[in-house]
Amino acid sequence: MKMTNDKKAILELENIVKKYTSRGSFFGAHGKEIIALNKISFKIMRGEIFGLVGESGSGKSTAGRLIVRLEKPEEGRIRLNGREVTALKGKTLKEFPRKVQMIFQDPYQSLNPQLSVFDTISEPLVIHKIGNAGDKETAVWQTMKSVGLSPPDDFINRYPHQLSGGQRQRVAIARVMVLNPDFVVADEPTSMLDASISAQIFNILIEMRENLQATLLFITHSLSAARYLCDRIAVIYKGHMMELGPADQVIQNPKHPYTKALIDALPKFGLSDEGIKPYNTLLPVKREASEHEGCPFFPRCMLANTTKCSMEKPLFKKIDDSHWVACFYAKNE
Amino acid sequence: MALLDVENLSIGYHTQKGYLHAVGGVSFSLEEGKSLGFVGESGCGKTTLGMALMRLLPPNGVIRDGRILLDGVDLLQKSDEEMREIRWQKIAMIFQAAMNALNPVHRVHEQIAEALLTHNASLDKREAYEQVEALFQLVGIPKDRMQDYPHQYSGGMKQRAIIAMALACKPSLIIADEPTTALDVIVQDQILKEIINLQKEFGISMIFISHDIAIVADVCHDIGIMYAGNLVELGSREAVFNNPMHPYTKALLSSYPTLTGEKSRLMPIPGETPNLIHPPSGCRFCDRCPAAKATCKTGEAVWVKISPDHKALCYQCGADCRNE
Numbered sequence: 001m002k003m004t005n006d007k008k009a010i011l012e013l014e015n016i017v018k019k020y021t022s023r024g025s026f027f028g029a030h031g032k033e034i035i036a037l038n039k040i041s042f043k044i045m046r047g048e049i050f051g052l053v054g055e056s057g058s059g060k061s062t063a064g065r066l067i068v069r070l071e072k073p074e075e076g077r078i079r080l081n082g083r084e085v086t087a088l089k090g091k092t093l094k095e096f097p098r099k100v101q102m103i104f105q106d107p108y109q110s111l112n113p114q115l116s117v118f119d120t121i122s123e124p125l126v127i128h129k130i131g132n133a134g135d136k137e138t139a140v141w142q143t144m145k146s147v148g149l150s151p152p153d154d155f156i157n158r159y160p161h162q163l164s165g166g167q168r169q170r171v172a173i174a175r176v177m178v179l180n181p182d183f184v185v186a187d188e189p190t191s192m193l194d195a196s197i198s199a200q201i202f203n204i205l206i207e208m209r210e211n212l213q214a215t216l217l218f219i220t221h222s223l224s225a226a227r228y229l230c231d232r233i234a235v236i237y238k239g240h241m242m243e244l245g246p247a248d249q250v251i252q253n254p255k256h257p258y259t260k261a262l263i264d265a266l267p268k269f270g271l272s273d274e275g276i277k278p279y280n281t282l283l284p285v286k287r288e289a290s291e292h293e294g295c296p297f298f299p300r301c302m303l304a305n306t307t308k309c310s311m312e313k314p315l316f317k318k319i320d321d322s323h324w325v326a327c328f329y330a331k332n333e
Numbered sequence: 334m335a336l337l338d339v340e341n342l343s344i345g346y347h348t349q350k351g352y353l354h355a356v357g358g359v360s361f362s363l364e365e366g367k368s369l370g371f372v373g374e375s376g377c378g379k380t381t382l383g384m385a386l387m388r389l390l391p392p393n394g395v396i397r398d399g400r401i402l403l404d405g406v407d408l409l410q411k412s413d414e415e416m417r418e419i420r421w422q423k424i425a426m427i428f429q430a431a432m433n434a435l436n437p438v439h440r441v442h443e444q445i446a447e448a449l450l451t452h453n454a455s456l457d458k459r460e461a462y463e464q465v466e467a468l469f470q471l472v473g474i475p476k477d478r479m480q481d482y483p484h485q486y487s488g489g490m491k492q493r494a495i496i497a498m499a500l501a502c503k504p505s506l507i508i509a510d511e512p513t514t515a516l517d518v519i520v521q522d523q524i525l526k527e528i529i530n531l532q533k534e535f536g537i538s539m540i541f542i543s544h545d546i547a548i549v550a551d552v553c554h555d556i557g558i559m560y561a562g563n564l565v566e567l568g569s570r571e572a573v574f575n576n577p578m579h580p581y582t583k584a585l586l587s588s589y590p591t592l593t594g595e596k597s598r599l600m601p602i603p604g605e606t607p608n609l610i611h612p613p614s615g616c617r618f619c620d621r622c623p624a625a626k627a628t629c630k631t632g633e634a635v636w637v638k639i640s641p642d643h644k645a646l647c648y649q650c651g652a653d654c655r656n657e
Contacts, residue, residue: 055517164605165375194374194544199588199601221517228590228599251592265522266592267547282519 009043010183010215011067016040016076018062018239036062038239038296039076041316044183049209049216051230051247053223053262059239060219061105064185067217068102080183098128101176103186107168111160117149118156121174128179143178146211147171147204166197170204177208184208187219202229223262227251232322235259238296241316245323255319255330257281257304258297295327303329334405335362336538337386337506342399344378344385351610355381358399359564361557365505368532368539370549370570372585373559376606379542380429382559383508386540387426388416403506421452425499427492427509427528434495435483442469442479445498452502468497472527489520493527500531507532510542525552546585550574555642558582561607561617568643578637578645580622616647 018037037059044050054060065071067078069085078085080100088096104110111120121140125131131139144152147170160168169189176184186205190198206229208214220226226233227247234244235258243256254260260279280302287299287306294310295301301309308328316326344356356378363369371379384390386401388408401408403423411419428434436444445468446461456464469479472493483491492512499507509528513521529552532539543549549556549570556573558566558581566579577583587600604621607613613620619629638644 055519166605195546196374196585196588196602199590199599200603202590202599203601222590224590224592227592228596248596262518263592265518267522267525267545267551 008046010046010081011044011217012077012079013043013063013067014041014077014079016063016066016073016078018059018066018071018073036239037066037073040236040239040241041076042234042241042244044215044217046215047209047213048231049205049218049229051226051233052217052219052236053221053226053233054236055221055262057238058236060221060236061187062239063236064102064187064217064219067183068100068185069096070102098124098179099182101179101181101184103169103172103176103184103189105188106192107165107172108160108192110172111168113160115159116156117144117158117163117171120160120171121178124175124179130179139178140174143174146207147174147177148200149174165193166200169193169197169201173201173204173208177212180212181214183215183217185217185219188221189218190225191221198225205229223251223266235262240296241324241326242297243323243325244316249323254279255323255325256297256327257301257329261300305329336365336404337363337540338400338402338405339386340400340402342382342385342401343397344381344390345395345397346381346391347393347395348610354609354612355394355562356385357562357612359559360399361564361567363506363538363540365538366536367555368541368553369555369557370541370543370553371557371559371564372543372546372549374544374606376561376609377559378562379544379559380510383426383510383540383542386508387420387424389420389426418452421448421502421504423504424506424508425502425504427495427499427507427512429511429514435491437483440480440482441486441494442466445494445501448498448501464501465497468500469494471500471531472497487520488516489524492516492520492524496524496527496531500535500537503535504537506538506540508540508542511544512541513548514543521548528552547589558585561612562609563617563646565618565647566643566645568639572640572643576639576643578639578643579618579647580624581618582645584621584623 016037017035017039020034020036022032022034040063052060052063066073072086115123118140121143122136125136125139141152144150144155149155149167149170163171190201193201202225205216209216218226218229230247232245233247233250235242235250235256237258243250243254243259250259251263254263261282264278264280264282283300283302294312295304295314298304298309314326314328316324318324319330339362340360342356342359346353346355359382361369371382373379385396396409408416408419435441442462442465445465449461449464450456466476466479469476474490474493486494512528513524516524525548541549541553553570556568556570557564558573558579560581566573566577566582573582577586584600584602588602590599602621607617607620615630615632619625622629636644636646
């Protein structure tokens with residue numbers, strides 16, 4: 001595995017807080033605040049694939065949307081190449097979407113049904129005024145080949161409804177790659193696709209990193225996909241960072257009870273995953289603790305100390321060079 | 334005698350573009366108390382197969398050929414009225430999208446009581462509610478949540494309610510179609526454990542349909558692999574996993590990322606699934622098959638028996654597959 005410590009961080013998130021206000025029901029009171037992200041901090045190094053793993057509602061997609069400036073955080077800072085993203089103005093602001101791109105979850109919704117494949121992939125070049133007509137054509141051609149839409153002639157004039165799910169996602173990836181971005185956020189890019197097609201997409205993302213030297217934030221709910229693709233993984237739960245470390249280390253030697261519970265919950269038969277012994281860190285019945293100050297995982301944690309863990313929130317701290325955990329009882333064995 | 338015997342079942346849909354061969358010549362049997370899982374990618378016909386067993390195909394769906402024998406009686410010969418009796422009483426279904434399977438304007442326990450009352454004329458309302466209470470306890474929904482509306486439930490609870498509904502009339506066969514697809518892993522794990530326990534406890538036979546081979550392997554005794562409307566491999570889960578025979582099964586197994594072991598590069602299956610309105614002649618997998626030979630396009634279907642409980646449908650390389 002590549003050592004990422006000595007490399008420069010391309011993206012830094014520092015104490016990010018994102019709140020949403022719920023609209024409330026027709027009758028009930030409104031304006032209840034929901035904290036989607038609670039003091040999230042991490043750094044992504046240049047050239048790495050960083051995995052953000054969590055369940056639905058954990059805030060993983062919100063983090064992705066904040067990074068590409070689709071939304072603004074209430075608190076905290078996001079820096080790309082040392083520059084604060086939220087404070088960009090003028091020319092640098094215009095440049096930003098060329099450098100930072102996003103691949104969305106659902107290729108059935110992220111493509112414009114009225115644009116042909118060629119128009120879809122060349123549109124970013126038109127918007128950013130890159131190259132003349134001939135250059136555009138070559139760029140589109142090459143990108144299509146590198147995402148496996150080949151021969152490009154077969155696809156160039158098709159519309160999204162004439163493509164399968166896997167092909168649509170390739171078009172969505174091509175549209176991102178054609179700009180040669182520095183940083184790409186991929187938000188569950190394969191959750192709508194079949195296993196054999198997801199594997200194709202994973203391999204395209206790996207090639208993209210190798211060929212374009214792009215950095216990738218891969219948002220997923222699947223630990224096994226994260227292990228396959230990522231150099232490092234961060235696990236988040238209800239908007240809190242739980243664990244961060246090199247992918248293999250987090251999965252084979254998890255420290256946080258929540259990460260352990262996630263691994264326990266995966267089906268293990270066959271696929272050479274058998275023989276993994278369960279950690280049993282999940283309480284069968286939730287503890288009564290609706291509004292508590294402590295660890296977010298406390299109501300479901302088997303190992304929790306009922307007084308300490310419910311009163312005090314554990315800090316997200318380093319347990320060795322590259323492994324961070326937010327748990328009082330995590331030790332480096 | 335097996336509880337369920339399906340013989341040479343062929344199902345299709347009339348579409349605007351022509352007749353779509355959704356399921357072709359599928360045969361299998363299921364013993365009492367056993368579970369059989371069907372795995373395949375989208376469009377392989379697994380849901381169509383499940384719906385056909387319930388005789389719940391959409392209006393443009395037709396069962397062209399074959400027999401579905403439940404306890405020796407052919408369901409395809411039954412009238413709609415007779416089928417209504419059999420559904421829920423003998424065969425129940427756990428639907429794919431639990432979030433949409435409940436009626437949003439009725440309380441959850443009323444909906445399940447309704448299923449009970451419809452199928453059991455001798456039952457009065459009070460008894461029905463008592464049974465619902467017992468069912469909810471069985472699937473792990475707290476008693477005080479019984480009278481809630483569906484929108485007050487979490488995804489996992491809705492799925493539990495649907496399972497309770499499937500169990501309501503004590504069926505001998507349950508068809509579960511992707512029962513955990515929209516759920517998070519931890520909830521999925523709890524629901525799967527629940528399903529396995531209930532299946533064992535009541536000796537219910539089950540057909541489990543999923544796109545995720547690992548889930549099916551966790552739940553079922555036997556596994557059937559489907560591709561483009563055909564059943565291509567059938568066997569005990571140990572046999573199919575440890576000794577996959579059909580090239581598609583092998584390819585499918587090597588396209589899943591794993592949690593442990595060597596981090597080898599995934600081998601995606603090249604190409605796309607065939608168009609089932611004009612299915613290719615010969616083997617439907619041969620365009621994507623690394624072991625395909627010229628005769629695959631013309632050859633006859635051959636079931637190759639690998640062991641008493643394991644067989645694969647490989648058109649011409651039967652002998653080769655065995656030698657590999």
